[in-house]
């Protein structure tokens with residue numbers, strides 16, 4: 001029996017909501033336009049809304065598949081805004097598959113990745129930034145990242161964006177009204193305090209950007225590449241930072257030929273540290289490939305740490321390496337092996353160039369390096385960070401550019417108005433008021449099935 005069919009309504013979808021494998025319970029989630037009959041067919045009884053009902057789940061021939069709890073959330077008060085069922089069975093790999101198969105038999109189809117959350121968005125239960133926060137919460141690798149994802153999920157980021165939008169729309173309304181009365185343009189600029197409003201808008205936008213950028217850092221972290229000549233202690237430094245023997249260390253130059261990665265956390269920020277093959281001319285074919293990979297990682301890095309032996313410092317070879325780094329790449333020089341150079345740990349800054357002296361062997365000076373990496377990343381600890389994505393940051397920057405352009409257009413009100421309109425369009429993409437379908441596909445496609 002197909003109890004979920006209807007010619008126009010959205011299809012009923014089902015998926016395993018818990019991780020596959022052995023567990024105490026396994027949950028199959030179902031969402032669709034009308035699921036009471038579905039629930040009846042599955043459990044033999046009509047479930048009460050928002051109550052856990054002890055149920056026996058049966059196959060079409062009446063044989064028992066499992067017993068467990070059935071939860072029924074009638075539309076619109078559910079995660080997706082549709083009728084939602086949660087079928088809680090025992091968490092055996094086979095039994096949950098049988099429950100899922102039964103749901104498919106009753107007319108549901110397997111949900112696509114992110115489809116539940118997409119429906120929640122389409123039905124206005126959450127906006128786009130909140131939908132993205134759902135997956136960011138699931139993916140959060142640190143407590144701080146999880147906290148900021150929850151903040152975004154609860155709508156703090158969206159509210160901040162809405163506040164900006166409201167102020168922008170207010171200003172636009174004033175401008176558009178004045179456009180109809182060209183004689184009063186100059187009066188308008190003064191009376192409506194257009195400059196002052198624009199100023200405040202730009203300041204608020206900068207604050208929101210700041211908080212979003214910190215959240216982006218919390219989630220994504222920083223790619224740090226350790227580079228330098230062979231034998232200066234890159235692998236030793238990775239091991240020291242990671243607190244683990246990730247890379248092989250020997251006194252032989254050219255030991256590291258492939259990339260070795262380690263992730264560590266400093267104040268909740270994930271640092272993805274990549275140890276590389278030492279940069280030198282070599283006839284060894286494998287080492288040469290390793291060196292090519294080193295350069296590829298350097299192109300992608302957020303920060304490159306150039307290691308040198310503290311006893312020799314930066315010489316001609318290092319200067320040649322430095323000259324090849326991409327111009328805008330943040331960099332840092334580390335003098336390693338201070339234990340052999342009878343020097344103390346220290347941080348030195350001349351202009352923008354920072355040097356840290358440390359010992360990968362003794363660990364002295366490592367904390368200076370960790371703090372310096374955070375500083376380069378632009379991290380400053382604040383509590384109220386929102387999780388944000390590259391896409392959000394770009395939208396905020398674009399909106400900021402249009403506000404700058406708007407300022408440059410004053411007192412030409414028509415051009416001013418147009419820039420404000422563009423700023424509004426950019427901001428709206430964050431919460432999803434104006435969002436292209438292909439972007440939605442891209443966002444939700446990255447979810448796991450069942451979310």
Ligand SMILES: Nc1nc2c(ncn2[C@@H]2O[C@H](COP(=O)(O)OP(=O)(O)O)[C@@H](O)[C@H]2O)c(=O)[nH]1
Nearest residue numbers: 231232233234235236249250251337359360361
């Ligand atoms: N004394 C001392 N030796 C170090 C230090 N760091 C690395 N080494 C030694 O230098 C040699 C090369 O180290 P390694 O980490 O393999 O260098 P890489 O080729 O740059 O990866 C090894 O014998 C390490 O034990 C340090 O801070 N102090």
Ligand SMILES: [Mg+2]
Nearest residue numbers: 234235255256
């Ligand atoms: Mg090495």
